[in-house]
Amino acid sequence: MVPNSRKSNKKDESKRRLSSTERRRLIIEAAVPLFAQEGFRGVTTKQLAKQAGVSEALLYQHFPSKDDLYAEVQRFSCNPSEELRIMLEGITPSTKMLVLLLYFMTKMIVEHVGFGGTHDPLFPRLMLHSLLDDGAFAREHFHQVTNRMVSMIQRCIAAARAAGDLVSDESDDALVFWFCHHTLVAINMYQLPLVPVMPYHGGSKDALTAPVMRFMLRGIGLTPKATRKYVQFDELAAQVEQWLCNAGKGQDA
Amino acid sequence: MVPNSRKSNKKDESKRRLSSTERRRLIIEAAVPLFAQEGFRGVTTKQLAKQAGVSEALLYQHFPSKDDLYAEVQRFSCNPSEELRIMLEGITPSTKMLVLLLYFMTKMIVEHVGFGGTHDPLFPRLMLHSLLDDGAFAREHFHQVTNRMVSMIQRCIAAARAAGDLVSDESDDALVFWFCHHTLVAINMYQLPLVPVMPYHGGSKDALTAPVMRFMLRGIGLTPKATRKYVQFDELAAQVEQWLCNAGKGQDA
DNA sequence: ATTATCTATAGATCTATAGATAATGC
DNA sequence: ATTATCTATAGATCTATAGATAATGC
DSSP states (O other): GGGGGGOOHHHHHHHOOHHHHHHHHHHHHHHHHHHHHHOGGGOOHHHHHHHHHHHHHHHHHHSSSHHHHHHHHHHHHOOHHHHHHHHHTTTTOOOHHHHHHHOOOHHHHHHHHETTTEETTHHHHHHHHHHHHHHHHHHIIIIIHHHHHHHHHHHHHHHHHHTTBBOOOSHHHHEEEEEEHHHHHHHHHHTTTOOOGGGHHHHHGGHHHHHHHHHHHHHHHHHHHHHHHHOHHHHHHHHHHHHHHHHTSSSSS | OOOGGGGGGGGHHOOOOOOOHHHHHHHHHHHHHHHHHHOGGGHHHHHHHHHHHHHHHHHHHOSSHHHHHHHHHHHHHHHOOOHHHHHTOOOOOOOHHHHHHHHHHHHHHHEEETTTEOOOTTTHHHHHHHHHOHHHHHHIIIIIIIIIHHHHHHHHHHHHHHTBHHHHHHHHHHHHHHHHHHOOOOHHHOOOSSOOGGGGGSSSSGGGHHHHHHHHHHHHHHHHHHHHHHHHHHHHHHHHHHHHHHTTTTSOO
């Protein structure tokens, strides 16, 4: 009965009309990789239209200007994932969780592993473009996403200190977390160009995971004893795997 | 006799003609901040001409295209400083020098202190633009400049290990150096937008120096004993001050 | 005489809009 | 009848060049 119930006809599909919200969403999704790759000024409305499979005029039906589309692309790209929130809720702060969360961050930032599998590094590119611009997107992301991690990791650091797993000194826990984060982000950043920038980029991506983990944990002040106890990469990998798989299946983990 | 022998006349000065090499140099110097701020596509030849105080046509007398001018700006901005080479030549690898070189790097990257005083963060911006592009400038810079630091710091790490100032483990000295470098670079990067991105950016710039030094040195594996002995910020500041002042006065330091 | 410099402009894009057309849902 | 979509194009830049002008050095 319904005319377009058959999906085999490509012409029908390509000429099919979408609702305003559907089309709007598709345009944004098509625009993300373009803006991420080339930046706001590096993309033309012509390219945006072509990538989205529509005319340039239609872009302006959905977005008053190229600026507005870019803003929507940024908003879309920094939606805080529900999975992360659920994951963090299930955590009781401890030394073990400190190590695990850092491992998780390392996988996400250095190896681009996310809840939906491995991603193209679109997000870091949008982030750099924003930092070279006004930084608004960067601020929004830290407000929406990173801060959740921060407070949890800070609590884990506190728990580790209470358990005697950290060398005691006067360092600021929040700062130390950011330094770890920064190390990972910079590794990721130097991976962006097709031709490798850093000498250590010869090997595979996960070749850096263990060294940078050790560096960060020592920087945080984890004792050698605690390191031997908690830094077992096989176990860490298994646990993170489980997090990534369970995500989206509700809180029944 | 000579019409423009008087220099008080501004019109004469503004109409004065320069040699090809002088003008070329001035155009490049005027273009650096523009390209650093806005990126290649964010700057028009009109702006470049205005900033250099010449017509657009003259730009094309000196550079075949905007691309070529950009390439020259990059080449100009990553000239390895003679001062650094001289400074590094005068160093004998040791734990003390390891700490000092890291302090020096921190001052340069986080606080923008250089041989000619404090700089605008033009260089890091060019670097980020390059990383979002093909990374050629980044590779060239590491080839020209950073690698000199790397080999010296690696030798310092080796010396520190030999002196028993490092906890002994299997970490890769070169990697560990890069992680330190990355931490500093990322701190710098998040400082770029006018509106601060990171919560820790509330205070003054040098508020981060001590914490990040401690983080890096612990990450490298400096023992608590060696840390107490060598990490005296007053002395470090004095020594770096001396380096910066002596630079350019020849090898007689 | 040479060459540094400018004015004026061609030709190619690029953003955005006006107005026409055709698919959709009642 | 409504609205998603397109074609065609206006108007504003943007890069680059042609050809004219004026300062410089011999």
